[in-house]
Amino acid sequence: MRDFLFPDRLHIITWNVGGSMPPDDITALLGLHVGDGNTDMYIIGLQEVNSMINKRLKDVLFTDQWSDAFMERLSPFGYILVTSQRMQGVLLLVFAKYYHLPFLRGMQTETTRTGLGGYWGNKGGVSARMSVFGHTICFLNCHLPAHMENSDQRMEDFESILQQQQFEGQAATGVLDHDVVFWFGDLNFRIDELEIPQVKTAIDHNKLNTLWEKDQLNKAKDSEPVLEGFLEGPLKFPPTYKFDVGTDTYDTSGKKRKPAWTDRILWRLRATAPTRPHFYRSHMEYMVSDHKPVSSIFTLQFPYKVDMPLVTIMVEDEWNCVAEATCRFKTAPNFARSSWDWIGLYKVGFKHHKDYVGYVWAKQEEADYHRVEHEVRHELGNLVIVYLSLVCSLPYFLSLYIQVTFTEEELPKGSGDYILGYYSNNTSTLVGVTEPFQVLTMTHFNGEYVKRLHTLT
Ligand SMILES: O=P(O)(O)O[C@H]1[C@H](O)[C@@H](OP(=O)(O)O)[C@H](OP(=O)(O)O)[C@@H](OP(=O)(O)O)[C@H]1O
Numbered sequence: 001m002r003d004f005l006f007p008d009r010l011h012i013i014t015w016n017v018g019g020s021m022p023p024d025d026i027t028a029l030l031g032l033h034v035g036d037g038n039t040d041m042y043i044i045g046l047q048e049v050n051s052m053i054n055k056r057l058k059d060v061l062f063t064d065q066w067s068d069a070f071m072e073r074l075s076p077f078g079y080i081l082v083t084s085q086r087m088q089g090v091l092l093l094v095f096a097k098y099y100h101l102p103f104l105r106g107m108q109t110e111t112t113r114t115g116l117g118g119y120w121g122n123k124g125g126v127s128a129r130m131s132v133f134g135h136t137i138c139f140l141n142c143h144l145p146a147h148m149e150n151s152d153q154r155m156e157d158f159e160s161i162l163q164q165q166q167f168e169g170q171a172a173t174g175v176l177d178h179d180v181v182f183w184f185g186d187l188n189f190r191i192d193e194l195e196i197p198q199v200k201t202a203i204d205h206n207k208l209n210t211l212w213e214k215d216q217l218n219k220a221k222d223s224e225p226v227l228e229g230f231l232e233g234p235l236k237f238p239p240t241y242k243f244d245v246g247t248d249t250y251d252t253s254g255k256k257r258k259p260a261w262t263d264r265i266l267w268r269l270r271a272t273a274p275t276r277p278h279f280y281r282s283h284m285e286y287m288v289s290d291h292k293p294v295s296s297i298f299t300l301q302f303p304y305k306v307d308m309p310l311v312t313i314m315v316e317d318e319w320n321c322v323a324e325a326t327c328r329f330k331t332a333p334n335f336a337r338s339s340w341d342w343i344g345l346y347k348v349g350f351k352h353h354k355d356y357v358g359y360v361w362a363k364q365e366e367a368d369y370h371r372v373e374h375e376v377r378h379e380l381g382n383l384v385i386v387y388l389s390l391v392c393s394l395p396y397f398l399s400l401y402i403q404v405t406f407t408e409e410e411l412p413k414g415s416g417d418y419i420l421g422y423y424s425n426n427t428s429t430l431v432g433v434t435e436p437f438q439v440l441t442m443t444h445f446n447g448e449y450v451k452r453l454h455t456l457t
């Protein structure tokens with residue numbers, strides 16, 4: 001069986017959506033139609049997102065139609081929106097299976113606006129960086145300037161994005177300092193020299209290699225030091241720009257744009273993280289934009305993984321009544337708790353860490369502490385307590401046993417599968433999650449409970 005904790009499969013999508021609304025069905029784009037439960041993370045980079053704030057999730061998360069469409073489609077499969085960042089039309093969404101959340105750490109995002117001194121520009125880059133099971137990864141979604149003659153400007157903008165994006169902390173400060181970098185977006189590079197009819201003929205006869213040689217990005221790889229180490233899969237799909245909206249016919253408008261591979265996914269590695277791409281493809285069936293989406297799946301093979309959660313939550317397989325709505329948690333010694341940390345109850349299929357049904361503060365009550373201390377003394381004896389106080393701190397030892405209780409108001413009305421997640425206020429992420437467990441409708445249970453009592457008497 002596959003080691004489900006190993007986050008080795010990433011699915012990256014880039015799409016210039018041309019100001020459109022999301023199409024009805026994005027299943028094929030996400031590869032969900034093949035029932036592929038093996039993908040660990042989805043990273044989605046969009047450009048020219050026009051949509052405004054759509055609605056509020058739990059009053060705290062503002063989203064737009066595109067973010068919603070992806071959340072809607074991915075959450076039933078257990079993917080949570082881990083982080084998102086938007087700069088004008090450039091939007092980056094990072095999703096992961098909920099059980100990976102405790103191992104995605106040090107999340108930070110950056111945005112850079114380029115063009116016209118960065119003042120009015122609608123171009124630029126947004127990125128998200130994090131360590132994934134102990135390995136640093138940076139995802140950078142760019143929309144670089146358009147038009148044939150701007151190849152140098154695109155390179156300049158890319159360089160200035162790299163220069164400007166600096167993350168806090170000791171490990172990995174710049175984009176290129178990460179173990180793995182994924183660079184994707186509407187990079188807007190064009191096909192030099194050939195005339196439109198020649199390009200179209202090459203496409204029609206599937207002679208794409210004659211076009212690769214003239215692709216500005218491929219050409220720049222030999223001369224631009226900043227591109228050193230960046231890799232790209234073979235372009236076996238036809239250029240993804242520019243189409244008449246609603247068709248898969250290349251531009252017939254007065255603008256007469258030459259087809260080009262504007263939409264690209266590249267990666268760059270440090271020696272420690274062998275990465276293999278599977279599939280590098282376009283999705284011709286999507287017609288809402290003048291660009292076609294491009295996607296790629298990567299397998300990361302890390303030589304080791306950091307997979308100790310900072311918080312471990314223990315919960316029973318079932319909550320049958322209000323009194324059973326409790327859990328216990330323990331924190332790792334290197335975990336910095338905050339008094340604003342909480343434990344959320346999430347219905348399986350939740351979209352985001354703010355998408356909880358109820359929560360309790362992850363605080364240790366004084367009384368609870370003494371009760372647990374008493375229990376431990378009772379079970380292990382005073383000598384053990386004295387010993388533990390000497391070798392490690394007694395509060396830490398006792399903190400293994402912190403218990404919290406959900407009140408009736410925090411519990412769901414209906415039965416279903418739920419998980420608990422420990423939200424760290426310092427990191428703004430879930431640092432511990434449980435496996436799914438069942439919560440039975442409390443009223444239903446009360447009925448049962450009454451019945452059972454009757455049977456007993
Ligand atoms: O002016 P900036 O801010 O650079 O934005 C450009 C212009 O709108 C271009 O239109 P025009 O050609 O009328 O100037 C458009 O090219 P197309 O109209 O060729 O699509 C580009 O689309 P993308 O190529 O999708 O980025 C878009 O990025």
Ligand SMILES: [Mg+2]
Pocket residue numbers: 016018048290
């Ligand atoms: Mg455009």
